[in-house]
Amino acid sequence: GFPGTPGLKGARGENALSYHSAFSVGLSSMVPSTNVPIRFNKFFYNQQHHYDDVSGKFRCSIPGVYYFTYHLTVYTNDVKVSLYRNDKTVMFTYDQYQERDVDQASGSVVLKLEAGDEVWLQVYGEEKVGGVYADNNNDSTFSGFLLYPDIQETAKRRR
Amino acid sequence: GFPGTPGLKGARGENALSYHSAFSVGLSSMVPSTNVPIRFNKFFYNQQHHYDDVSGKFRCSIPGVYYFTYHLTVYTNDVKVSLYRNDKTVMFTYDQYQERDVDQASGSVVLKLEAGDEVWLQVYGEEKVGGVYADNNNDSTFSGFLLYPDIQETAKRRR
Amino acid sequence: GFPGTPGLKGARGENALSYHSAFSVGLSSMVPSTNVPIRFNKFFYNQQHHYDDVSGKFRCSIPGVYYFTYHLTVYTNDVKVSLYRNDKTVMFTYDQYQERDVDQASGSVVLKLEAGDEVWLQVYGEEKVGGVYADNNNDSTFSGFLLYPDIQETAKRRR
Ligand SMILES: [Ca+2]
Ligand SMILES: [Ca+2]
Ligand SMILES: [Ca+2]
Numbered sequence: 001g002f003p004g005t006p007g008l009k010g011a012r013g014e015n016a017l018s019y020h021s022a023f024s025v026g027l028s029s030m031v032p033s034t035n036v037p038i039r040f041n042k043f044f045y046n047q048q049h050h051y052d053d054v055s056g057k058f059r060c061s062i063p064g065v066y067y068f069t070y071h072l073t074v075y076t077n078d079v080k081v082s083l084y085r086n087d088k089t090v091m092f093t094y095d096q097y098q099e100r101d102v103d104q105a106s107g108s109v110v111l112k113l114e115a116g117d118e119v120w121l122q123v124y125g126e127e128k129v130g131g132v133y134a135d136n137n138n139d140s141t142f143s144g145f146l147l148y149p150d151i152q153e154t155a156k157r158r159r
Numbered sequence: 160g161f162p163g164t165p166g167l168k169g170a171r172g173e174n175a176l177s178y179h180s181a182f183s184v185g186l187s188s189m190v191p192s193t194n195v196p197i198r199f200n201k202f203f204y205n206q207q208h209h210y211d212d213v214s215g216k217f218r219c220s221i222p223g224v225y226y227f228t229y230h231l232t233v234y235t236n237d238v239k240v241s242l243y244r245n246d247k248t249v250m251f252t253y254d255q256y257q258e259r260d261v262d263q264a265s266g267s268v269v270l271k272l273e274a275g276d277e278v279w280l281q282v283y284g285e286e287k288v289g290g291v292y293a294d295n296n297n298d299s300t301f302s303g304f305l306l307y308p309d310i311q312e313t314a315k316r317r318r
Numbered sequence: 319g320f321p322g323t324p325g326l327k328g329a330r331g332e333n334a335l336s337y338h339s340a341f342s343v344g345l346s347s348m349v350p351s352t353n354v355p356i357r358f359n360k361f362f363y364n365q366q367h368h369y370d371d372v373s374g375k376f377r378c379s380i381p382g383v384y385y386f387t388y389h390l391t392v393y394t395n396d397v398k399v400s401l402y403r404n405d406k407t408v409m410f411t412y413d414q415y416q417e418r419d420v421d422q423a424s425g426s427v428v429l430k431l432e433a434g435d436e437v438w439l440q441v442y443g444e445e446k447v448g449g450v451y452a453d454n455n456n457d458s459t460f461s462g463f464l465l466y467p468d469i470q471e472t473a474k475r476r477r
Binding site: 203206262 | 383385387398408409410411412414415416419421422423424425426427429430465466
Binding site for chain 3: 065067069080090091092093094095096097098101103104105106107108109110111112147148
């Protein structure tokens with residue numbers, strides 16, 4: 001017989017476009033306490049609601065490789081901050097404060113996360129108040145976004 | 160008769176690969192004036208020409224979620240910088256300068272942009288010259304890139 | 319004869335999901351020497367092994383557009399660091415140290431790389447020891463990730 005009609009166009013390649021996870025949050029005032037997650041309460045972007053301002057934690061919904069970064073205004077006191085993943089410290093940022101020398105401290109990291117993993121920032125140390133400062137003209141921020149979804153894992157979970 | 164030969168392979172799935180927008184620019188000398196967009200004139204990457212060195216502004220061509228970041232050398236004066244989106248301040252970075260203590264100040268944010276949106280950095284304050292410094296051995300930079308294109312919006316615009 | 323059976327479903331769209339390149343590394347102690355690549359020896363992420371801790375260099379396997387960023391603890395001495403691409407300096411970060419004023423210095427850049435290109439950080443200057451500091455509670459880090467693979471180039475190489 002004659003050749004058949006051409007097949008249907010293949011399905012749209014499953015692709016990265018469906019996998020979005022990003023947040024970018026800030027503070028409206030100084031961090032009030034140490035040794036608990038910093039609760040950022042100003043939202044630049046949080047469309048997927050993966051950052052939870054009640055707990056102060058980002059919670060991973062899409063397994064994969066993420067980038068996290070923070071920029072902190074150092075004022076009134078030294079800044080001692082740690083980035084946590086599931087109750088374990090991942091990295092530390094320390095910046096000393098000297099009078100009339102407001103500083104900026106920042107850090108960033110790439111991490112592979114499983115669904116349910118939590119990532120947050122916390123002021124550590126024995127002082128009751130750290131130096132992570134913010135007001136109307138001074139921002140301290142925390143942002144993160146998904147770089148590469150772990151497709152096989154995600155596909156399994158969606159079945 | 161016999162079945163025909165199988166049809167042609169379907170077309171390649173539409174994917175994120177066609178959506179590129181990134182820039183990375185620096186300064187060759189100190190920011191000369193305040194309260195106007197900083198015009199970065201050194202180009203690390205600007206293939207899509209979405210950063211315009213005449214206006215000093217990034218102009219969004221592909222609607223979607225973007226990441227922006229800047230790193231500034233603090234020298235000769237305090238640094239007071241704001242990131243703008245369409246004539247509104249989004250965030251503020253302040254770093255005080257003390258003699259013989261050159262500093263680095265940085266900030267970053269994730270923003271969802273519509274086509275036509277503009278994003279830039281500006282020195283604010285009443286002084287005529289801010290402390291955003293650069294020379295052959297000191298960089299002050301501004302970078303940004305598209306994280307997730309808003310496909311439906313983009314597809315509509317391409318039709 | 320009858321028309322043939324429809325063709326097979328098209329192949330999954332070739333997409334960005336197969337192209338992963340990211341690393342995130344830190345130091346466990348002070349940078350011991352100047353004018354050679356900084357060898358980061360603490361691994362937050364390096365699944366593709368594109369960062370080589372023996373040479374201290376990231377080596378590009380997938381041509382495309384990359385983002386690089388570093389965050390350095392400034393302690394005991396001034397920090398003078400340059401980011402290199404293939405033996406040429408791309409950018410410079412300078413932060414002066416003053417006693418009891420530990421600082422944080424950071425930089426970032428977007429670069430288009432060809433396969434084989436190498437990117438690294440290096441302390442420059444005439445002093446034998448720079449001020450890039452790290453210990454258990456102070457991190458100095460270097461991270462990078464692929465934003466947009468150069469598909470045509472990559473596809474050619476895979477044939
Ligand atoms: Ca300062
Ligand atoms: Ca300094
Ligand atoms: Ca300091």
